[in-house]
Amino acid sequence: MSFGGGGSGALPNHEHTNIALDGGPLDFVNTTIASLTANSMTFSDGAALQELNIGLDAQVLGVSGGAPTWITNTSNPLVKVTKTFADISTQEIDIYTLPADAALCNVYADITTVFDVSTSVTIGDAGDEDGFAQAVDFTASTGLTDAVRGAYITSFKTMRSTSGTTDIKAYLAGAPTALTKDTQAHSESAAAGTTITESGFTVANNANRILIVCAGVQSSTQTISGVTWNGVENFTRAVFSDGTGGNRAEIWYLVAPTATTADVVTTWGTSVDRKGSGVYSFYNAAQTTPIGVTDTDLGLSLTSTGTITPTTTGSLIVDCELGDPLLPPTDTLTAGWSAGLTAIKSFASQYDLTPTISASNNMFYTYAINTNWCWCGVELKTATAAQDTQGAVDFYLQVVD
Structure with missing residues (x-):
């Protein structure tokens, strides 16, 4: 039996890859020669390897129907944070940790249960100076009531973290008991x-x-x-x-x-x-x-x-x-x-x-x-204002890198 020459009865040339297949990261059971289209990538659907073409510059890799796909990037998506009166500590609520070099641009609120004694809310980082810069405090005129449901907490001012992370807080001002x-x-x-x-x-x-x-x-x-x-x-x-x-x-x-x-x-x-x-x-x-x-x-x-x-x-x-x-x-x-x-x-x-x-x-x-x-x-000075006994709110923060 001949192994060369390519004549009648001869076997084709046998190739070996220089990477491990059996037991490797992809756990190939059989060795198969395959090729990929330029600018594409592979993924497994659980039954076989599939090919996915690289998306456009304006797209990001997302998931649709359990499979990866390229989607148009949503600019400045909102981060939802749910809080209640039980999260209040000395008239403030921790909302979000702003990553280094990120900026908080807008804050919206959806009041699900009205806060019973709060008269105003301020969003900021007072008392936490960790490299945070802001033009002015975010301050609402009407407070956490139905009047601001789904609306801005504040007038628009960009706040950014310039070094390290920064704790974003909501400060609730309760109406003090009159002297x-x-x-x-x-x-x-x-x-x-x-x-x-x-x-x-x-x-x-x-x-x-x-x-x-x-x-x-x-x-x-x-x-x-x-x-x-x-x-x-x-x-x-x-x-x-x-x-x-x-x-x-x-x-x-x-x-x-x-x-x-x-x-x-x-x-x-x-x-x-x-x-x-x-x-x-x-x-x-x-x-x-x-x-x-x-x-x-x-x-x-x-x-x-x-x-x-x-x-x-x-x-x-x-x-x-x-x-x-x-x-x-x-x-x-x-x-x-x-x-x-x-x-x-x-x-x-x-x-x-x-x-x-x-x-x-x-x-x-x-x-x-x-x-x-x-x-x-x-x-x-008056005694410390009473704490809220009810209230729930969803904060929506627009955060950008």
Whole structure:
């Protein structure tokens, strides 16, 4: 038997590939010579190898009917993220981790259950600076309600991750519980002594209680050594002002006073005359850091010029004034008290339950004559806003590389 020459009865040339077939990655059972069209590729349909031509430049490899196919690329597809009120942690929700060098262009929302206390939502990365750049916060005017179903959360602004990944968050602003004044009292004295007492003052059993004492004396060197409630509960000084003409005004506070009827006692370090002290009882106040911005002022004029700029939504402002004239001054806000006794000169306090936030609020007093006066004021912050008890939303994020 001949193996060459190609003559009658001769076998054809036998070829061996230089790659393993049996047991190789494709697990060929039999060796078969095949060819592929230029610019094509193979895939298995489970029964045999199939050929798939390479698609166009504008296409990407997709799947249709369980088989690979070339499809037109969808520009900037939306990423769907589903969240509920249970995902809220301290008024924020983690939504998405933006990859490095990617950009978040648009955010839409489909509200499936309305959030019950949310008044607005902001999309951003506040508190996570990881290379993230944004023009302005995404902020909705109407919040997570039916009014924004299927609409933009925000005005369009592109946000991008310039290094590393960036956590995208939704910040839910709940409507804070309004601070409320429960009751108040004040006294003045011309008699020499170290104390003024508000006897039989009642603090009701309201949530998040706080007492604010405003006190003044006609002597800038005579300071308050302490203020007590119910005999054993001690106040903390928030602010004081030493004024022209030897006047001094101070504001003190006590968080979570016992709900009872008792005395408020203001004590000076030495015996003083021409003194006054007053107390407010508020509730729905912050219990950890209740005092926000403080300010002081003094002068010689017909009108005092004390102002304060609160920074926390839901805060109130309250002040204390001491001046020279015998007649009580005219205040510009809600009067707490305004005394004009010969014994103590002018002693006054006023408050505003709804001041303008992040803007200067005038807390002026007008006198009958040019007056030496001193003034101090504080911002009292509201308790933390209640969390949502219902709400579900689908976020749709447009993310591009």
